[in-house]
Amino acid sequence: EDQVTQSPEALRLQEGESSSLNCSYTVSGLRGLFWYRQDPGKGPEFLFTLYSAGEEKEKERLKATLTKKESFLHITAPKPEDSATYLCAAQGTGGFKTIFGAGTRLFVKA
């Protein structure tokens, strides 16, 4: 069964304290691994798509990486405005369905 698991559930950081969020996935024939940011009361906002192991993508303080079993979202020197829930999702060859993880709630304190 296709599955996406994110850890930790919540992460509290001090401003400037770098860390990583983990996304473990089990899908048949990965077509795309996605990262989204979601602010409270809003819809998720697309960040990155990764397609193959070894691929990396960056946006400001965020860098996403992909292996055959996991993806990491590295946050370098975070700021309070990076506080949000980060969602990971994966789509395999089974069709249109995208499987979402439950998310990691990130809190960055000034």
Added chain:
Amino acid sequence: DVKVTQSSRYLVKRTGEKVFLECVQDMDHENMFWYRQDPGLGLRLIYFSYDVKMKEKGDIPEGYSVSREKKERFSLILESASTNQTSMYLCASTPGTGGYYGYTFGSGTRLTVV
């Protein structure tokens, strides 16, 4: 700026009411989706549509139906609202085959059924 617009941010409905949630996208996307989001459960797919008048069941279609009469509009219908349908409902769209594109989501509709 491309947009997915959901007609209501907050709704309160009574048990047994028929409820319509509307979603409109202005990006000429082929694929549209309805998800619900609940704490600890993540996003779960209710229905999706890959073309006008086409629809496919997702993982939790029971108690819901959809309508897509025009490419830009995808409606979610709760036939007889129940308290266990209290949730955040998210509409999303993608162009072409969804596997190669991230979703563009709407802002969500928080539905409370009393």
